[in-house]
Amino acid sequence: MNIVESSGLPADVYSAKCPTRQVLDHIAGKWTILVVDALLGGTMRYTDLSRRLEGISQKMLTQTLRALQADGFITRTQHPTIPPRVDYDLTELGRSLAEPIRALRQWTETHINDIERAREAAHN
Template sequence: MVTIVESVGLPADVYSAKCATRQVLDHIAGKWTVLIVDVLRDGPMRYTELSRRIEGVSQKMLTQTLRGLETDGFVLRTVTPTIPPRVDYALTDLGRSLGEPIRALREWTETHINEIERARIEVAERKAAQGY
């Protein structure tokens, strides 16, 4: 089944390098996007709350990812004119619809991490035995 991208009238085909769906998939599959969308499922958060909650994300990557999520319509950025200004980030309806598959992916990863780690060890041992 071919879906038409309504805004430009092109077929939606994630396997085509020229299709906008590829860009969106690349964006939503990024680790920072996955973590930001998952944590925002709990409700709106300020930038500093997000930064504290998601260990290891740099200021640059958090800012860049939030901007991309806002551009794609997944996140709403709300500025409250106080001193200093208060900025909150929340999922839009579109972002909440993405949140469910991301939650499932996180839960799957947490459930299977020990199997994955065992597989990594086995592969490393095989490679070492074979002189890789």
């Protein structure tokens, strides 16, 4: 059983007061999943992530990267060059998300046709 240190109570994602709820909300976010999945291929620069994640705004990418860094999922390395170069990479904790994120991506890609058919049937 996992214990939430600050309260001494068992971790319970169903409890609104448990910090695991906030972490789950963050991990399950669309952009978080895509950023972590993109970084599974290795270190990337901000511009590379921006190009890879079609449709993400600069503001959202910046917020997502900051939140991932604050939670310990990624590292941000700023190189003293001109122009400045910043690299992002997964930490060991971030890499531990690889299996569930890959499984979710693969499940989505495998079942997209079934989902599209269900959506079409629901609208008819």
